[in-house]
Structures are given as structure tokens and as C-alpha cells.
Amino acid sequence: MLHPLGGSCQAVTRECRLREESGEPSAEIERSQKRREMGLGECLKSKVLCHVLIGYVFLASGLLVNLLQLCTLPVWWLNKSLARRINCRLGYCISSQSVAILDWWSGTECTLYTDPKMHPLYGNENSIVVLNHQFEIDFMCGWSFCDRFGVLGSAKVLVKKELAYVPVIGWMWYFLEIVFCKRKWEEDRITVSQSLQKLRDYPENFWFLVFCEGTRFTAKKHQISMEVAEKKGLPKLKHHLLPRTKGFWVTIQNLRGTAAAVYDSTLNFRNNESPSLSGILSGKKYHADLYVRRIPLESIPEGEAECAAWLHKLYQEKDGFQEQYIQTGRYPGPIVSAPRRLGPLINWLCWSALVLFPLGAFLVSLLSSGSTLTILASLAFCYGASLLIRWMIGQTEISRSSGYGNKVNSSS
Ligand SMILES: CC/C=C\C/C=C\C/C=C\C/C=C\C/C=C\C/C=C\CCC(=O)SCCNC(=O)CCNC(=O)[C@H](O)C(C)(C)COP(=O)(O)OP(=O)(O)OC[C@H]1O[C@@H](n2cnc3c(N)ncnc32)[C@H](O)[C@@H]1OP(=O)(O)O
């Protein structure tokens, strides 16, 4: 494995030893020592074995939590509010693992730009979050902010139906009453409304995320959506796809009186970083900057056409913020402290201990059994599990993004 300074971990260790033997000045030796320690940490994070173990912990603990969620079904009939609260805690066990990997394993920094006067409201009210959809780990950064404001377990999203079938996360979402859409308005207009109505008596504060662009940004999708913008006489956007307005409108309609505000959020990464889940797993540190504006829900127009026009204007403003960020490396407004929290790390370590000990015990008994058939069957099982994890990671990759938005929608 290559060390960032150009050689292998062993090469750095050897270099340090040689320096020590040749009697180099102590400050230099200290620096080499520091570099060697950093290098070893980085080396460890880049090892495939570590990724396999992280994947195993996520899958094993996640399926266990899915099973526990299934066991809460009878509670729904007895006490719906209690069942929802239990599921928030169980959901946290899963989603906070991805936050732990982002915040603690990769050490990615998530910085918040916002009005300090609005800061105390975050996490203490229901809100609708509007976020640009351009990065493979935007959902992880979103979850990280949810955790920092104490709403990770109850975080909601308008999500494409395909993700409902992804083991662990998709199955968890079912119990968290996440709103699924088929991205076919004729069907979604009823089902999305119904799901949103159910959230009106939700017992915990929640953030409801809508990626109004409806799909992740690619050059082709951008070009097509700008053709639609032109046809509609709307100004062109440089950094966003043209927002789909129907999901936002139906969300505002159904959560009026339940949510207090829209959090207009714009995410970008410093130095043109192009973050990925594989990079996070390899311990690569990224630098996310999120700009949040709180907009009271009462100020958003009620009628469909007016609400759509309002959203288009919002995206023109967001485009301006992105341009400013690219030009200056900053968003408007001050940086507000929202530090990463220990909860996800503790949760992750506890689940790791819980599922890694049985794995170790199983491996020891497997090897001591000496049965070729059992060993081969176990290897085949591990191979299947690693394919599943690879497929799940693939869901986050923009190169495997859906074809949605590659052509002008038929309902237009
Ligand atoms: C303090 C900190 C604050 C914030 C922290 C930030 C975040 C944290 C918050 C919460 C975290 C919670 C969870 C995160 C975890 C995981 C999430 C991960 C990913 C999931 C995301 C997704 O799955 S995104 C995909 C699903 N979502 C959406 O699609 C939403 C947007 N879409 C819509 O609203 C759509 O309207 C629809 C889905 C409701 C229906 O789609 P359909 O395709 O049927 O209809 P259209 O809207 O397209 O209708 C046709 C109109 O569109 C015009 N048109 C046609 N072609 C195009 C085109 N290429 N581009 C744009 N527009 C097009 C057409 O002209 C029609 O126009 P009308 O004027 O007639 O409407």
C-alpha cells in the first residue's frame, strides 16, 4: 500500500530506523516518528481487511436491528407513539454507523455556515430540508448534521422506491416511515401525500429532506434539464439541475402546521474534492461546507404554481451561493460551531464488539473443525456477503446513477 509521502509503510519504518542509526538530529527523528505513526494509521485504514470488517459489522448489526424492528410490529397496535420512539432509537443504531465512519474513521470535517440567531432552533422544531444533490456522500453529511442537532433517529427523506429494497438501510426506512416515491407523478401524488399525512402526529422532532433535483447531477442530466428550463422561460442554472417542483409542493402542503420552516441547505467540498464512500472507508479526510438558511414556512406560497415559482427562485439563489463558494471558497454568513458527537463512535464500538466476538469464536471453531466442506461453505457465504456490500456501496456511486433525467420527462 502506498504511503502518501511516496513509499510503503515498511519503507517509512525502514527510513526512520536508518535515520536513527545515522544519528540525525532529534527534531528530525521526532518528525519521522510522527510521520511513521500517521502513516501506520493511514495504512491500517486503507487495508481491505478493515473494510471487510467494517462491512461485516454494518451488515450483521444492521440485519439484527432490522429483526428487532420487525419485533416492534405488535407494539404498533398497542402504542403507536412508543413503537415510533423505539424505532427512532433502533434506526439511530444503523445510521449513526455511517456517521461514525464519516466523522471519526475518515475524520471528515463538516462545517456549518448559518445565522447564529437561527442555530438554537435547529433540532428543536420540525423542518423541511432542501439540499443540492451533487455528491456521493451528501446523505452521510446530512446524517452527520442530523446527529449534531439530535434528530438522526427521526430523520426523514423523500426517497426513490428502489432504495426500499436495499438491505439494512432500505428495510430500516420502512419502519421509520420514510416517504418513498416512484418518480411517476400519476402514482406519487396519492401515495406521497398519504405518507406525509401520517407524519403529522410524529412524536419526535424530525427533518424531512427533499432533493428537489430528483436525481444526482451529471453533465448530461444538466444539459437536458437546462433545455427544459429554456422551454419554460426560466433562467439557466450553472451548478444545479432544474428542480422538480411537485414533490416539494406536496410536502409543503401536507406538512403545513407540522413543520415550522424550510432549511435551504447548500453543500460543497473544499478544493474541488470529489468525495466517495470508498474514499471514506479508506480513511480519506474530506472537508464539507454546508450553508443553511432558515425560511419560515408561512412565507412560502400555498398555490401549486406560486410554490413552484418560489422554488425555482430559491434554486437560482442557491446557484449564486455555489458560484460565490467556487470563486471565494466561502459561503455568505458566519461559521457556527456544530461539533461532531461521541454518540456515533460509542454506538459503532459497541456494535463492533457485539458482532466481532461471535465472528472470532466462529472462525476459531471453524478452523479447529478441519471440515473442508464447512470451510468452503463459509468462504462461499463470505464471498456472497462481500458482493452484497459491494452492491450496496455501488448504490451511492454517481457512475451507477439511474437514467432518470436523461431525457425530458413524459409528463411534461
Ligand atoms: C442545520 C443543518 C441542516 C440541514 C442538514 C442537511 C440534511 C439533513 C436532513 C435529513 C437527512 C435525512 C436523510 C438522508 C438520508 C438518505 C437520503 C439518500 C438519498 C435519497 C434521495 C433520493 O432518492 S432522490 C430521488 C427521489 N426524490 C425526488 O425525486 C424528489 C424530487 N422530485 C419530485 O419532486 C418529482 O416531482 C416527483 C418525484 C414527485 C414526481 O416525479 P415525476 O418525474 O413523475 O414528475 P416531474 O416532477 O418530473 O413532473 C414533470 C415536470 O418536470 C418537468 N421536467 C421534465 N423533464 C425534466 C427534467 N429533465 N428536469 C427538470 N424538470 C423536468 C416537466 O416539464 C414537468 O414540469 P411541470 O411544470 O409540469 O411540473
Ligand SMILES: CCCCCCCC/C=C\CCCCCCCC(=O)OC[C@@H](O)COP(=O)(O)O
Ligand atoms: C460497508 C460499510 C458501510 C458503512 C455505512 C454506509 C452506509 C451506506 C450503505 C448503503 C447505502 C444504501 C443507501 C444509499 C442511499 C444514498 C443513495 C443516493 O444518493 O441515492 C440517489 C438518489 O437520490 C437518486 O438516484 P439517481 O441519481 O437517480 O440514481
